[in-house]
Structure formats: structure tokens, C-alpha cells
Amino acid sequence: xxxxxxxxxxxxxxxxxxxxxxxxxxxxxxxxxxxxxxxxxxxxxxxxxxxxxxxxxxxxxxxxxxxxxxxxxxxxxxxxxxxxxxxxxxxxxxxxxxxxx
Amino acid sequence: xxxxxxxxxxxxxxxxxxxxxxxxxxxxxxxxxxxxxxxxxxxxxxxxxxxxxxxxxxxxxxxxxxxxxxxxxxxxxxxxxxxxxxxxxxxxxxxxxxxxxxxxxxxxxxxxxxxxxxxxxxxxxxxxxxxxxxxxxxxxxxxxxxxxxxxxxxxxxxxxxxxxxxxxxxxxxxxxxxxxxxxxxxxxxxxxxxxxxxxxxxxxxxxxxxxxxxxxxxxxxxxxxxxxxxxxxxxxxxxxxxxxxxxxxxxxxxxxxxxxxxxxxxxxxxxxxxxxxxxxxxxxxxxxxxxxxxxxxxxxxxxxxxxxxxxxxxxxxxxxxxxxxxxxxxxxxxxxxxxxxxxxxxxxxxxxxxxxxxxxxxxxxxxxxxxxxxxxxxxxxxxxxxxxxxxxxxxxxxxxxxxxxxxxxxxxxxxxxxxxx
Numbered sequence: 001x002x003x004x005x006x007x008x009x010x011x012x013x014x015x016x017x018x019x020x021x022x023x024x025x026x027x028x029x030x031x032x033x034x035x036x037x038x039x040x041x042x043x044x045x046x047x048x049x050x051x052x053x054x055x056x057x058x059x060x061x062x063x064x065x066x067x068x069x070x071x072x073x074x075x076x077x078x079x080x081x082x083x084x085x086x087x088x089x090x091x092x093x094x095x096x097x098x099x100x101x
Numbered sequence: 102x103x104x105x106x107x108x109x110x111x112x113x114x115x116x117x118x119x120x121x122x123x124x125x126x127x128x129x130x131x132x133x134x135x136x137x138x139x140x141x142x143x144x145x146x147x148x149x150x151x152x153x154x155x156x157x158x159x160x161x162x163x164x165x166x167x168x169x170x171x172x173x174x175x176x177x178x179x180x181x182x183x184x185x186x187x188x189x190x191x192x193x194x195x196x197x198x199x200x201x202x203x204x205x206x207x208x209x210x211x212x213x214x215x216x217x218x219x220x221x222x223x224x225x226x227x228x229x230x231x232x233x234x235x236x237x238x239x240x241x242x243x244x245x246x247x248x249x250x251x252x253x254x255x256x257x258x259x260x261x262x263x264x265x266x267x268x269x270x271x272x273x274x275x276x277x278x279x280x281x282x283x284x285x286x287x288x289x290x291x292x293x294x295x296x297x298x299x300x301x302x303x304x305x306x307x308x309x310x311x312x313x314x315x316x317x318x319x320x321x322x323x324x325x326x327x328x329x330x331x332x333x334x335x336x337x338x339x340x341x342x343x344x345x346x347x348x349x350x351x352x353x354x355x356x357x358x359x360x361x362x363x364x365x366x367x368x369x370x371x372x373x374x375x376x377x378x379x380x381x382x383x384x385x386x387x388x389x390x391x392x393x394x395x396x397x398x399x400x401x402x403x404x405x406x407x408x409x410x411x412x413x414x415x416x417x418x419x420x421x422x423x424x425x426x427x428x429x430x431x432x433x434x435x436x437x438x439x440x441x442x443x444x445x446x447x448x449x450x451x452x453x454x455x456x457x458x459x460x461x462x463x464x465x466x467x468x469x470x471x472x473x474x475x476x477x478x479x480x481x482x483x484x485x486x487x488x489x490x491x492x493x494x495x496x497x498x499x500x501x502x503x504x505x506x507x508x509x510x511x512x513x514x515x516x517x518x519x520x521x522x
Contacts (some may be wrong), residue, residue: 007414008228008456011414025212035221036221040217041217
């Protein structure tokens with residue numbers, strides 16, 4: 001029987017990492033100067049925050065990423081940004097009969 | 102003509118379709134809805150709908166069944182004004198009765214503590230007992246080498262004493278009516294502090310190593326040390342310790358007196374749980390079910406001789422023993438290291454705090470040991486636990502250096518006087 005003096009303070013091998021607290025409903029805010037038994041405030045963690053982060057990450061992978069970059073820099077995006085996967089459109093004739101052909 | 106016997110069956114009367122089988126479906130849908138909305142109105146509506154559609158009969162398991170319809174047909178009785186035919190209500194009398202009955206409010210458990218206190222240097226050590234909420238509504242906390250008092254009524258914080266850098270606090274316990282505080286230290290000396298005068302009135306020697314477990318019964322202060330010894334100190338006697346007992350083979354980390362029964366439970370790092378009678382220096386029972394250190398110990402305040410205990414990391418079990426019979430009554434794997442426990446003063450429930458690896462506070466129903474609630478808020482092991490004097494709140498201390506206050510239990514209902522009936 002293994003019975004060390006301090007066995008209960010040693011984390012088991014399987015569980016060395018602490019519990020994931022990412023699903024916590026709130027965060028405790030500690031001041032820089034800690035005083036014993038000082039009351040601490042909590043900051044509620046909204047689940048929507050994580051969703052918005054995910055959404056913004058997704059948008060960076062989309063094809064409109066370059067358009068966003070140009071919009072941010074104040075420059076007009078090149079035409080290829082908007083219609084990169086489309087066939088080049090033909091110049092339309094002013095004569096409707098000709099365009100019907 | 103053959104001689105086959107063809108039974109004449111009145112299909113319309115004997116083959117029935119049981120709408121009752123759909124009752125469960127509706128009710129289960131109702132319970133799902135209840136879970137989502139957690140509103141009593143939805144539940145009431147589903148029950149009412151069920152009552153109106155299927156009546157108040159017990160549900161049948163099959164949709165189709167053979168046999169007579171056993172539903173009682175309304176007997177022709179004398180014409181009374183309260184008959185269903187004359188009722189102005191759109192619902193049946195049974196449903197009306199159901200709606201008239203007062204609804205039992207659903208119990209809600211807090212998701213966040215109602216108060217959080219910072220506890221810098223609160224030791225992350227399983228074997229220590231650094232938190233005690235006394236009868237005077239003052240919380241005593243051992244932070245490194247200092248003792249702090251926090252008044253629950255005023256929120257005032259007082260540093261009672263600092264034992265110096267080399268002598269850390271290892272256990273705290275209020276004695277009597279909350280006017281004296283016993284403090285166990287690394288050196289093995291126990292100090293008794295008078296809170297009104299804020300002075301140390303006694304120092305009890307006898308242990309050669311740290312004192313991590315303290316228990317109190319009338320005028321006796323019992324201490325358990327790393328030196329594997331249990332000492333009974335008579336606080337009335339001017340001298341040193343009164344009695345010494347040594348049966349544990351490793352550090353004693355849990356001690357609890359049942360004051361009404363006069364029995365003491367001691368748990369050790371040797372995985373053993375002993376029960377002692379105050380009249381004897383030999384143990385009454387030795388329970389060896391745990392496979393890890395036994396620190397969490399609690400006597401039921403509702404039933405004599407019921408002792409709950411929790412095991413450490415390898416064991417993780419919550420056990421219930423009856424010390425009057427010496428038998429194991431129930432055992433449950435909680436899934437994580439049991440660090441501390443307390444019985445509710447108002448209801449038959451046990452609250453436990455856990456370490457590796459769930460770091461949560463759990464609530465269990467006695468005697469079924471059904472899990473009622475789990476509070477996951479601490480980000481490290483929840484090592485310390487104490488209950489408020491009114492029995493409504495608990496305070497938990499953890500390795501994340503915070504103390505969190507939870508309101509878990511309701512007030513004890515006032516017992517009606519036997520004189521007024």
C-alpha cells in the first residue's frame with residue numbers, strides 16, 4: 001500500500017491540469033493591492049461574447065477579407081475582389097436586336 | 102359446417118385504444134418544456150392538459166389492449182347542482198381541484214456566490230482546517246501565520262494575531278458559544294484566544310508536530326496531530342493534556358464529536374476511520390472502507406449514530422455508517438477527492454466540497470445519496486468548508502485563495518407549539 005505523508009496534495013497523473021474554468025459564469029476581479037478578507041467583485045461572462053469572437057474569426061477567412069482591408073485603408077478595392085469567381089461580363093450593345101443574338 | 106369456435110367479439114366494446122399511453126409522451130414533453138422554461142405555469146398547463154385529455158387514471162403502458170374498459174361510467178345519481186353537466190367552467194372538477202391546490206415552489210440553487218472574499222496566502226493543503234464560522238456569527242480564517250476574524254454582521258475584519266514567519270496556522274475552531282477560539286499551529290502548540298479581550302488565555306502543549314484537526318465537546322478540546330496522536334484537553338483543568346490515544350498510523354486530518362451521543366470520529370491519512378466513545382480510550386469501531394485519507398467527517402444532526410465520511414483522491418467515496426450497529430449503510434463514488442463535508446441543519450442533506458479534479462461543491466440527499474446540485478465556481482480545490490450558525494449559508498475556501506459564500510438552505514420551519522392545537 002502506497003501511503004505517503006502528503007499523498008492528498010499530489011495531483012493524480014491523469015488530472016495534473018486544473019479544471020477548465022472557461023465555462024465559468026463569472027470572473028473574480030482582484031485589485032492590485034490585496035488585503036486579507038477584502039470583498040471582491042465579479043464580472044459576469046456573457047456566453048454571447050464567445051460567439052461574436054468566433055463569428056469575427058470566420059469572417060476573416062472569407063473572400064471579402066481583402067475588401068475589408070481596403071475599406072479600412074480608405075482605398076477602393078480592385079474589381080477582382082468583388083467578382084473574382086465570375087465570368088467577365090460582355091459589353092452590351094445599345095441595339096436590343098443585336099443583344100438578342 | 103366446421104366445429105370451429107369463433108368467438109363473437111364486440112369490437113367496439115372490447116378492443117380499446119389507450120390514450121393513456123400518450124399521456125406519458127405528453128408529460129415527458131411537458132417535463133422537457135419545463136426544463137427549458139423552468140416555469141411553473143408551463144408545468145401546470147401540461148398537467149391540466151393531461152388531466153383534461155386522459156383523466157386522472159394511471160397510465161397504461163400499451164396503446165392497444167384487450168379487455169373491458171374499466172373506466173367507471175358516471176352513475177346516474179340524484180340531480181345535484183354541482184354535477185358536471187351544470188358546471189359553467191370549461192374544465193373538469195378534477196382539474197379545478199388541481200388548480201386550487203397550492204403549488205410547491207421549485208428549489209433554486211445559486212449559480213454564483215453572494216459574496217467573495219480575498220484570502221491571500223490561504224494554504225492549498227488538504228490536511229489543514231483553516232476556516233470556522235462560529236456561533237457568534239464571526240468567521241475565523243487562518244492565512245499563513247496570521248489569524249483573521251471577519252464579522253458576518255458588520256463585515257469588519259480584524260487581525261487577531263500573527264505567530265511569526267516560522268509558525269503557520271494549521272487549524273482553527275470556535276469553542277463554546279463563540280467567545281473562545283482554538284488555534285492549532287505548525288509547532289504543535291494549540292493556543293486558546295479569548296475574543297472579547299483579544300488575548301491568548303492558554304497554550305496547550307503535547308503534540309510534537311503540526312495540529313491539523315480540532316474538535317470540541319463541552320469542556321473537552323480534542324486535537325489530532327501529524328504525530329499520529331489524539332489528545333483530549335480538559336479546558337477546566339489548569340494543567341496540560343488529560344488523555345492521549347494512539348491508533349492511527351499516520352497524520353490525523355479529521356475529527357468530529359457527536360455531542361448528543363458522546364462519540365468521536367477520527368479520520369487519518371492511513372485511510373482509517375475510527376469511532377470512539379468518550380468513556381473509553383479504546384476505539385468502538387474501525388471502518389476500513391476508504392482507500393484514501395479521511396478528512397471529511399460529519400455526524401447527522403437529524404438521526405443518532407449516522408456518520409458520513411469522504412475519502413481522498415484515490416477513494417473519492419462518500420460513505421454512511423451507523424455507529425450504533427457498526428454497519429456500512431451506503432456508499433457512493435462522488436467522482437473526485439472529498440475534502441470536506443457538512444450536514445444541513447434544516448434538511449436531511451449533505452454538502453461536500455471536492456478537490457481533484459472537479460473542484461466543486463456538491464449537495465446530496467440522505468439517505469439515497471442522490472445528487473441534488475453541483476456548484477462549480479472555484480478554480481482550484483475546495484478544501485475548506487464551514488456553515489453559518491443559522492444553517493442557511495456555507496462558506497467555502499479553496500486553493501484559488503478566495504472564500505465564497507453560498508446560500509443553500511432555507512430557514513428551519515418553526516415548530517408549532519404542542520399547547521395550541
